[in-house]
Amino acid sequence: MSDSLVVCEVDPELRERLRKFRFRKETDNAAIIMKVDKDRQMVVLEEEFQNISPDELKMELPERQPRFVVYSYKYVHEDGRVSYPLCFIFSSPVGCKPEQQMMYAGSKNRLVQTAELTKVQPGAGLHRVREGWSGSWV
Numbered sequence: 001m002s003d004s005l006v007v008c009e010v011d012p013e014l015r016e017r018l019r020k021f022r023f024r025k026e027t028d029n030a031a032i033i034m035k036v037d038k039d040r041q042m043v044v045l046e047e048e049f050q051n052i053s054p055d056e057l058k059m060e061l062p063e064r065q066p067r068f069v070v071y072s073y074k075y076v077h078e079d080g081r082v083s084y085p086l087c088f089i090f091s092s093p094v095g096c097k098p099e100q101q102m103m104y105a106g107s108k109n110r111l112v113q114t115a116e117l118t119k120v121q122p123g124a125g126l127h128r129v130r131e132g133w134s135g136s137w138v
Contacts, residue, residue, distance in 0.1 A: 007106030008036050010114045011044045018070065018115045022086060026050070027074060031057050034068040034111070036103050043068065043111050066092040066104040068111055088117040 014034065021032055028051040035046045046067070049060065054071075061067050069089040076082050090108055092101055 007103050008041050008043050008110070010111055011037075011040075011042045014043060014045045015114055017045055017048070021048075021070060021072070022116065024072065027084065029053060029071070029073040031060075031072070032070045033060065034070075035065075036100070036107060038103065043107050061091050062093075064093055064095045066090070066096050066100055068104070068108070070115060070117065086117055088112055088115065 017032065021030070024030065031049045031052050033046045033048075034043050036042070037044045047060070049057065052060075054073075057069065057071065061069070069091060071087045071089060072084055073087075074082060075085055088111075090104065092104060
């Protein structure tokens with residue numbers, strides 16, 4: 001990833017917010033929605049949600065603009081264990097301006113690296129997320 005083109009850096013305040021989010025103790029579903037600030041050439045926090053379902057999260061995303069999402073949810077394994085994975089979602093709906101798509105695509109790898117995330121959902125993203133990352137897709 002280090003030799004990838006980086007279009008936008010990650011805002012220092014967002015870096016800290018992502019670090020805290022990663023180590024949160026709460027057990028409800030939560031999300032951080034991020035956007036690219038074109039003028040500052042930075043990925044910044046747009047909004048943070050607590051106790052939000054995948055369907056509710058879908059409703060919060062713009063219909064024609066890309067967004068990055070980090071989603072934490074409760075997942076119950078078949079053997080009864082409970083985990084709270086973090087997922088990175090790149091939402092790039094049909095109809096986005098090519099300039100926006102390029103800025104987001106060129107910033108994705110740096111953001112994933114900064115947030116130290118391992119589960120990345122490529123493509124349009126959220127329309128395929130269900131409460132169980134390792135389970136079925138919607």
